[in-house]
Amino acid sequence: MEQREKSSVEGQGLKEHIINFCEDRGADLVGFAPVERWGDTGEVPPDFRPRTLWPSAQTVIVIGLEMPLPIVETTPSVLHRDLYRTANQKLDTLAYDLTRHLNRMGHASFFFGRDVYASLKALRDAPMAAFSHVMAAKYAGLGTIGVSRCLLTPEFGPRVRFVSVFTAAEIPADPLVEKELCIKCGLCCRCCPKKALTLRNDSIAGDYNKMACLEMAEDLTKRGCYPCGTCTKVCPIGKDRMLYKGKGIQKKYLKEARALAANPDDPEYKSWTHVRKYGLTKEKAVPVSGTREHGKKEEA
Numbered sequence: 001m002e003q004r005e006k007s008s009v010e011g012q013g014l015k016e017h018i019i020n021f022c023e024d025r026g027a028d029l030v031g032f033a034p035v036e037r038w039g040d041t042g043e044v045p046p047d048f049r050p051r052t053l054w055p056s057a058q059t060v061i062v063i064g065l066e067m068p069l070p071i072v073e074t075t076p077s078v079l080h081r082d083l084y085r086t087a088n089q090k091l092d093t094l095a096y097d098l099t100r101h102l103n104r105m106g107h108a109s110f111f112f113g114r115d116v117y118a119s120l121k122a123l124r125d126a127p128m129a130a131f132s133h134v135m136a137a138k139y140a141g142l143g144t145i146g147v148s149r150c151l152l153t154p155e156f157g158p159r160v161r162f163v164s165v166f167t168a169a170e171i172p173a174d175p176l177v178e179k180e181l182c183i184k185c186g187l188c189c190r191c192c193p194k195k196a197l198t199l200r201n202d203s204i205a206g207d208y209n210k211m212a213c214l215e216m217a218e219d220l221t222k223r224g225c226y227p228c229g230t231c232t233k234v235c236p237i238g239k240d241r242m243l244y245k246g247k248g249i250q251k252k253y254l255k256e257a258r259a260l261a262a263n264p265d266d267p268e269y270k271s272w273t274h275v276r277k278y279g280l281t282k283e284k285a286v287p288v289s290g291t292r293e294h295g296k297k298e299e300a
């Protein structure tokens with residue numbers, strides 16, 4: 001059993017140690033937020049701040065994992081559902097491992113799991129998480145919140161999922177991303193199958209109809225291919241798009257519903273519709289379009 005005396009590794013050295021620990025285990029993004037940031041901005045109600053959940057917290061470490069674009073593009077599909085589950089499981093494992101590792105170093109730690117809700121019914125009764133990883137990622141300098149209310153990152157746009165580890169150690173903060181990444185293109189609003197998102201003139205974050213999005217989630221859960229994530233699919237932000245080189249892809253997203261309504265076998269969409277057709281029982285087979293008929297938003 002390793003000792004729990006406080007390690008001499010602190011400050012910047014501890015920060016580098018944590019980054020290496022996470023990256024060695026597959027993390028794509030790691031950011032550090034001092035808990036004071038929740039109080040400074042006042043955006044998050046006091047009951048939902050880190051020190052309410054765990055009074056010893058000084059720093060929140062946010063870990064992100066990429067959701068590869070070509071898989072997200074098949075949504076709604078079992079392939080996308082499995083990716084979502086794998087990412088969630090890996091995030092919880094990473095957070096659990098880092099928490100125990102920091103405890104062994106003598107830095108008391110705690111983590112808030114990836115998706116802490118019992119069922120979609122529980123979300124219908126109280127449609128809010130006890131802690132927002134999206135806000136934590138913003139305060140850890142990993143990105144900015146877009147019209148879709150997802151956190152947009154320079155690396156992957158909104159195609160990334162997060163988990164948060166709280167520690168009593170004081171660790172140097174990462175700077176906030178100052179420039180808004182969302183360009184207000186409105187694609188997320190136009191392609192949302194439930195029209196749950198609306199642009200606002202007075203803010204970047206759009207209006208978000210949680211219940212409409214939840215309805216979508218309920219529908220897709222019955223079909224075995226939850227979550228929706230269309231708003232994360234279509235967002236043009238993120239260097240991952242350069243890697244996958246989807247020339248003219250925005251037009252393809254916008255035309256998808258109409259094209260597939262006219263011809264469910266439209267060859268232009270074959271790589272997505274093929275995946276959507278399989279892996280479900282017949283009565284659960286989903287419509288081939290991912291954009292207009294098909295929710296709970298993937299709260300990153």
Ligand code: SF4
Pocket residue numbers: 146147148149152181182183184185186187188189234235236237
């Ligand atoms: S799709 Fe466009 S409007 Fe929506 S979050 Fe992304 S950049 Fe912003």
Ligand code: SF4
Pocket residue numbers: 191192193194195196197212213214216228229230231232294295296297298
């Ligand atoms: S997850 Fe789907 S239903 Fe919910 S806001 Fe995004 S696009 Fe709309």
